[in-house]
Amino acid sequence: MEIFLEVLNRPAEAFKRRNQQLAWILVGITIVVVTVFDAVMNYPVNGKDYLVEINIINLLLLACLGVATYLGICGIFWGIAKLFGSQTKLVVYIQTWGLTYIPTIICGLTVVFVETYFTLFWNNSIWGLLLNIVFVGILIWKTILYVVFLKEVAGLSGKKLIGAFLLCGIGILILAFLNVSVGLKTPIL
Numbered sequence: 001m002e003i004f005l006e007v008l009n010r011p012a013e014a015f016k017r018r019n020q021q022l023a024w025i026l027v028g029i030t031i032v033v034v035t036v037f038d039a040v041m042n043y044p045v046n047g048k049d050y051l052v053e054i055n056i057i058n059l060l061l062l063a064c065l066g067v068a069t070y071l072g073i074c075g076i077f078w079g080i081a082k083l084f085g086s087q088t089k090l091v092v093y094i095q096t097w098g099l100t101y102i103p104t105i106i107c108g109l110t111v112v113f114v115e116t117y118f119t120l121f122w123n124n125s126i127w128g129l130l131l132n133i134v135f136v137g138i139l140i141w142k143t144i145l146y147v148v149f150l151k152e153v154a155g156l157s158g159k160k161l162i163g164a165f166l167l168c169g170i171g172i173l174i175l176a177f178l179n180v181s182v183g184l185k186t187p188i189l
Contacts, residue, residue: 007099011145015096015152023098027188030101031066033108034186035059041116058183066188069179073097073189076171081154084164088154096153100145103138108186110134115185 003022007014039054074093081088114121114131121127147165150156156164172189179187 008102011099011148012152014099015149018092018095019099020095023095023101025098026101026105027067027070027098030104030108030186030188031063033105033112034066034184034188035062037109038112038115038185041112045116062183065179065182066184069175069184069188070094070098073172073175076175077150077154077168080164080167080171081150081156083167084154084156084160086154086156086164092153097149100142100149103141103145104186104189107135107138110138111186 003014003017003019006017007019007022036059039059043054071094074097075090077097078086078088078090078093110131121131146168147161150161150164150168154164175189176187179189
């Protein structure tokens with residue numbers, strides 16, 4: 001629990017410790033939320049109104065694509081940071097980027113809940129406003145973690161940090177588009 005709280009409160013120190021086990025646990029939870037939890041929530045709520053199938057093969061494929069996305073984003077970060085002079089090895093990115101997945105898990109849970117119970121939120125301005133605040137907060141949180149990650153793990157600063165931030169942002173957008181196009185409602189980034 002102490003390590004988890006460190007990730008929340010002091011991410012720079014958590015990145016330095018490189019808790020590989022916690023990183024992979026957070027990535028695994030994210031993948032389960034986006035794939036399995038989505039299907040499991042949808043079945044009992046909407047199964048009475050229309051046919052809802054839980055396709056195990058598709059869930060396994062999406063889970064594999066989630067792992068591939070994780071490895072892909074780590075590779076993109078590593079390659080771009082290397083262009084800007086980072087000496088950090090790829091394995092370090094793989095061992096630490098997962099520590100930024102707490103906001104991704106919250107986003108995934110929110111998306112699953114909102115899509116499953118969409119009739120509660122339909123034409124409701126208050127819920128719409130609250131959900132917008134949640135999503136904007138998650139994006140800001142993830143962006144801060146992203147900058148801290150590039151600074152602490154990649155060892156970039158100044159103009160190099162800004163350049164890597166912008167190029168990595170393009171990589172994030174491309175992978176997010178690919179994730180959504182294959183059926184991952186919340187990109188595993």
